[in-house]
Amino acid sequence: MPMLLDIQRKLFARTDRIKSVDFHPSEPWVIAGLYSGSVQIYNYTTGALVKTFEVAQVPVRAVRFVARKNWFIAGSDDFQLRCYNYNTSEKVSQVEAHPDYIRCLAVHPTLSLVLTASDDMTIKLWDWDKNWKHVQTFEGHTHFIMHLAFNPKDSNTFASASIDRTVKVWTISGSGFGSSGVSAPNYTLEAHDKGVNYVEYYHGGDKPYIITCGDDKTIKVWDYFSKSCIQTLEGHVSNVSFAVFHPSLPLIISGSEDGTVKLWHSNTYRLENTLDYGLERCWCAAYRKNGNDIALGYDDGLVVVKLGKEEPSVSMDGSGKVIYARNSEVLSANLATLADDVGAAALVDGQRIAIPTREMGNTEVYAQLLQHSPNGRFVTVCGDGEYIIYTALAWRNKAFGQGTGFAWSLDSNGYAVKETNSKVKVFDRNFKERSGLLNVNYSVENVKGGALLGVLGAGFVCFYSWDTGALVRRIDVDAKDILWSGSGELVAIVTDDSFYVLRFDHGAYQDYLESGAPVDDEGVEDAFEVIVDVADQIRTAKWTDECLIYTTASNKLQYLVGEQTHTINHTDQELYLLGYIPRHGRVYAVDKDVNLYSYALSLAVVQYQTAILRQDLDAAKEILAIVPQDQLNRVARFLESQDQKELALQVSTDPDHKFDLAIALDDVDTALEITRSGPQSGSEMRWRTLGDKALERWDVSSAHECFDKAGDLNALLLLGVAKGDRSILRKVAEAATAKGQTNLAFAAHLQLGDSGACIELLEATGRISEAALFARTYAPSRVPELVKLWKASLASSKRTKQAILADSIADPSVDPGLFEEGWGEALATERDVVAAAATLQQQANGSSSAAEHDTTTPSVGAPQTDKMVNGGKASGIVDASA
DSSP: OOOOOOEEEEEEEEOSOEEEEEEOSSSSEEEEEETTSEEEEEETTTOOEEEEEEOOSSOEEEEEEEGGGTEEEEEETTSEEEEEETTTOOEEEEEEOOSSOEEEEEEOSSSSEEEEEETTSEEEEEEGGGTSEEEEEEEOOSSOEEEEEEETTEEEEEEEEETTSEEEEEESOSTTTTTTEEEOOSEEEEOOSSOEEEEEEOOSSSOOEEEEEETTSEEEEEETTTTEEEEEEEOOSSOEEEEEEOSSSSEEEEEETTSOEEEEETTTOOEEEEEOOSOSOEEEEEEOTTSSEEEEEESSEEEEEEESOOSOOEEEOTTSEEEEEETTEEEEEEGGGSOTTTHHHHOOTTOOBOOOOEEEEEOSSOOSEEEEOTTSSEEEEEETTEEEEEETTTOOEEEEEEOSEEEEBTTSSEEEEEEETTEEEEEETTSOBOTTSOOOOSOOOEEEOBSSEEEEOSSOEEEEOTTTOOEEEEEOOOOSEEEEOTTSSEEEEEOSSOEEEEEEOHHHHHHHHHTTOOOOTTBOGGGEEEEEEEOOOEEEEEEETTEEEEEETTSEEEEEETTEEEEEEEOSSOOEEEEEETTTTEEEEEOTTOOEEEEEOOHHHHHHHHHHHTTOHHHHHHHHTTSOGGGHHHHHHHHHHTTOHHHHHHHOOOHHHHHHHHHHTTOHHHHHHHHHHSOOTTOHHHHHHHHHHHHHTTOHHHHHHHHHHHTOHHHHHHHHHHHTOHHHHHHHHHHHHHHTOHHHHHHHHHHHTOHHHHHHHHHHTTOHHHHHHHHHHHOGGGHHHHHHHHHHHHHTSSOHHHHHHHHTOOOTTTOGGGSSSOHHHHHHHHHHHHHHHHHHHHHHHHSSOHHHHHHHOTTOSOGGGGTSSSOOOHHHHHHHHO
């Protein structure tokens, strides 16, 4: 059976002919050396052209990133080796490396060394830390050298491929290193009948292989220990430009001048797929070492494709035993060995877990799916169109067969296999086929296990009974995964952009069958009830009791209880969920390289939330006693979302949250207590909120305290006027003046009847005209001096109209006849008012409680305005001037 390999095109760019490509190890960039002499950097996730460098006027045949220096190095047909900083676009260096075209180069994985090879038939070694000193020359080829490759298992050795039909292996350490010496090859392989275009080492430690390809249209795999050819691959119809081992998939990728790229299985050497993007000849390729992406360079463009899935083949059983596959190797790690009381508690959220692994054995197929049976006794491996069931402890083969999909029943008493797109087989617990149990008449995309057998079709899911094979329900949804809770009551159906949680009502289904009513192609409608629809992209998910824990495409770790989602943590990388270990109270996940991580999730919290959702308040009260203190605020937030605000107020330990809950419950006394006992710095908003609440209850005394501590002068002015409390008004006037809130200070002084202070405020703010008009009404004796100031300010103006206006202003003390009111009567009235005020003040000073008298005096406001001959409204003046 062929290997099931998803191929996703990520970048397609039309360009000039590309002779070399390379991936950046950390940025989403691919660099291309063009025949036109340019070097281009593309973002393969967005498809955008990041930068272009005009390197030469002749072809650039070799380009490589040096990420640790923020460089790229390019070799071209003008014999020059150039180095650029790709961040600043600055040329770092340029040397004439050879007297002929530079065909290829290789960067040492750890040292400051670069190899270059040329049509001059030599290879040279350069050290950039020594100002690009030429430190060694390698001679032995008799024709153009086409490619160089360091040995990943021994970086002191490298191989070269040449048109002279040979591959040679060299060592960079020796007597000549560092002294411009000349070195000869260690050995030579007569590799092909025609020129050799490429050489590459196998990345794994289990096979001492190199791969070559050439103009004889073949690809060859060699054992470099025995120096023998292991396999010859034929299929291209023109010169083969490159052939590489994929670093993580069991694939050989080859490209040819026939325009095709072929994918071969590196274990069976079977041709798996052929890619043709219609861009003429294919010249070069690169792979991302920490991913499944490959870049392909053609005559007419650049293509980046993703091969297969990056999700690792890994599974964890309920006890914490983790099993994963790395190529054909199967390894295990036991999280249960973490000391439950010490080790798990000491784990830090998001920190990598260092835990020993051991080899379990090998698997005969490339594991595209690996999963435990629900009881943990067996492990299924699917890949290469086959499935194998192993025992989880001893890793012994128990059953195998043809299949591209696999599903366990919830009780581990059976399993189902998608054998072909139109055939699903069901087996019992003894690995015997239950022939004829299930017949499908549609194209099957996958099968999923659980309480019912889920069969995924194009745009729908059909659920079948494991016992009878009868259709239970058809649901029209384009599902990619189905996840059942351990009780078999809840099921999550995952789509590309959302997921649904449904409740399976087994009793309703049985009642329908017992009624004798026919079951049509849609199944029994009452068998499922939709609980919640969540618009979030799930990457991986697992159930623990009635809690669905999942990772999202936006790198969040969340869980769903009832209809509420809660975030456990945000991650900075793609993580794949393993599961939850209740004893540890932690969620475990892995990255694509099967590095383990964990995050805290209290089991008591989940159980408490479940009890609340079931409205079992007695059970919830018992569980609350064992909820960790640091989780109480999370519980309180959950209770608030369930409209249990009174209970949330009792549970919460966060003062801010408790205050908000008390306000929402209109519990002003509790809110006051929280605010009084908390820090006063930055609490102004709380006091203001409490003041408003107190006023709603007509609690003026509490409102006064709150507005005073909030520093809300507007509200205090309102209270002072409403109560007739002169002490409040004086405090407002002083505070407003200090803060520069002159309008508010003016209003307070006006309510106090302090016309002098009002005039001084108007003068201080440059409002002389308003001061004069205000004095005409409330303090006539001040008018002459203010009129003089008014006229002087106008006369000093450079505007002609203002200067003329100054002459038109009349002074009532000089020209009293111009005023209808009696000027003398106004002055006399002012004296009477001042005298009356003085008398009142003397009486107040003689009282036993001046403060009490001051609070109850009815003289708040400007009572003298009733006696003035001109009853102007000063407040109107202030508003207009504002």
